[in-house]
Amino acid sequence: MDWLTTVDHKKIGILYLLAGFIFFLVGGLEAILIRIQLMKPMNDFVAADTFNELITMHGTTMIFLAAMPMLFALMNAVIPLQIGARDVAFPFLNALGFWTFFFGGLLLNISWFAGQVPDAGWTSYVPLAGPTYNGTHGVDYYVIGLQIAGIGTLLGGINFMATIINMRAPGMSFMRMPMFTWAIFITSVLIVFAFPVLTVGLVALMFDRLFQANFFEVGGGGNTVLWEHVFWVFGHPEVYILILPAFGVISEVVATFSRKRLFGYSSMVFALVLIAFLGFMVWAHHMFTTGLGPVANALFSIGTMLIAVPTGVKIFNWLFTLWGGSIRFTTANLFAIGFIPTFVLGGVTGVMLASAPADYQYHDSYFVVAHFHYVIVGGLILGIFAGLHYWWPKMFGRMLNEGLGKLTFWTFFIGFHLTFFVQHFLGLLGMPRRVWTYLPNQGFDTLNLISSIGAFLMGIGTIVFVLNVIITWAKPRNAAADAWEDGRSLEWTIPSPPPEYNFKQTPLVRGIDAWWKEKTEGNTAMTPAEPLGPIHMPSPSILPFIMSVGLFIAGFGFMYAHHWLAAGGILVTFVCMFFRSVYDDHGFHIDPEEEVQA
Ligand code: HEM
Ligand SMILES: [Cu+2]
Helix, strand or coil, X not given: CHHHHCCCHHHHHHHHHHHHHHHHHHHHHHHHHHHHHCCCCCCCCXXXXXXXXXXXXXXXXXXXXXXXXXXXXXXXXXXXXXXXXCCCCCHHHHHHXXXXXXXXXXXXXXXXXXXXXXXXXXXXXXXXXXXXCCCCCHHHHHHHHHHHHHHHHHHHHHHHHHHHHHCCCCCCCHHHCCHHHHHHHHHHHHHHHHHHHHHHHHHHHHHHHHHCCXXXXXXXXXXXXXXXXXXXXXXXXXXXXXXXXXXXHHHHHHHHHHCCCCCCHHHHHHHHHHHHHHHCCCHHHHCHHHCXXXXXXXXXXXXXXXXHHHHHHHHHHHHHHHCCCCCCCCHHHHHHHHHHHHHHHHHHHHHHHHCHHHHHHHCCEHHHHHHHHHHHHHHHHHHHHHHHHHHHHHHHCCCCCHHHHHHHHHHHHHHHXXXXXXXXXXXXXXXXXXXXXXXXXXXXXXXXXXXXXXXXXXXXXXXXXXXXXXXXXXXXXXXXXXXXXXXXXXXXXXXXXXXXXXXCCCECCCCCCHHHHHHHCCCCCCCECCCCCCEEECCCCCHHHHHHHHHHHHHHHHHCCCHHHHXXXXXXXXXXXXXXXXXXXCCEEECHHHHHHC
């Protein structure tokens, strides 16, 4: 019950982690089924229709229901602590964001049980996803599930933007913020600009599908390329929404375990901002082959290649941070160091794809699949694993087992490269993506087998991680406040796990790497910025949960044209909003005596 009503950012972080990880396992299972089907030529393990459903749900689940929430887990667990805050700016909204994501994801996955599964790819290109060619309710689950889940993401973005702008401890100017906080700040800005675009596209597609509108229906005067523009104006920034937080994690982990200050701090900040800005300008590199014409193709091509420059700055700064440091190869650091060359490879194939004439060859081949998995799995997922191993003691008060951690790293890392490296060559040999089988003796057989074996290894790595978590659970909560001893930022100054109010007294920040600075000056605690006093806390509330259930019910109502059900669901949500507005909730206080005991 506690967990259904909590508005505490640390608990919401754990909820995000749990839900996101479960969806990660679901998406992983779908990936394994895909790879079993493609293991040998002319396989009939799954039917062609099922295969389309599997790749659609795998991509959609991994991006929206696994990667995004696991990032939100890290943001929630860490950001308020890193900036010396007691919570996020809007704790109630934070809970609402989690529950809308959760019920949106649930709605999407119920499609498996309804027997009508989205099958038009995670990009749901029209006309394939439109009513003419997709008459069942499959794509309705995609359109409505993602709208509900998208509300959660947008709320999170607004919340973290406001939190980072407003809630920093005294002395923490923007140029003293830890890199992870910087990355999340920029990510939040991207979310606030990109997600509404997706919602607009989804609403338009929903109108086409449910109410016979003609936004994308060519027969009624609609335009299919319009969908591609709307989708990628969201979709390309989304890639940066995913990768920038990983950049932030890597910066923290590499600096901590090199026992050195991050090299080129201000250039890292400018690189982040520049990447984010350029990220919005280049969406049409996904559309070179739609016939935009040579001028558009050339400009989008150059724009895309420019992103390599700030990205290169970041890569070199990580390397210079490691250079000459006294490096500790903890599991977290292995993931971070493994990230660097892997992500570089994804970047290099990105530049190759950005060359418009070359893209006519690579387009819709396995080369693309290899490229984006290098970026999202080799970048983002390695980053998330690094972050989880790094902050686990802070989140749960227990250190993960290092031996099992290293086993996770090596199986996952080797499995990853086995799976996806060979796919570059499958693509160059001409194997198209999104085909459910292929003929023998075209040079595809061995490479596909290797790829499938690699996928199993990644699965084993993930299982070892789960085992590690279970074993760690049984151990006492004895992690030290500064669990790695070389912590640099504020989260390492308070107990692991932190008390409900985080900081008894708000700390005073006197420079970059505030905690490291105090330690080098021989201090054993932060200088407080305020006297010890009562702490004001927000009350827990069940409303966010019920509001999301309302939207969930309304989703079904719309989909199956039960208009009373739709109205009822919306009504539940509105009644909750009404109560939230009229009932004046003052929260509660924690007195100094209780704090001293805690
Ligand atoms: C065990 C690991 C994984 C394997 C074996 C795997 C395999 C595949 C395969 C075979 C496809 C179909 C490609 C196509 O023809 O379009 C695919 C698509 C995709 N995967 Fe993965 N994948 C894995 C992990 C991930 C992860 C962790 C993510 C994201 C966080 C991800 C995101 C995607 C996306 C976005 C698509 C595109 C789907 C589409 O084109 O509709 N994958 N994956
Ligand atoms: Cu892109």
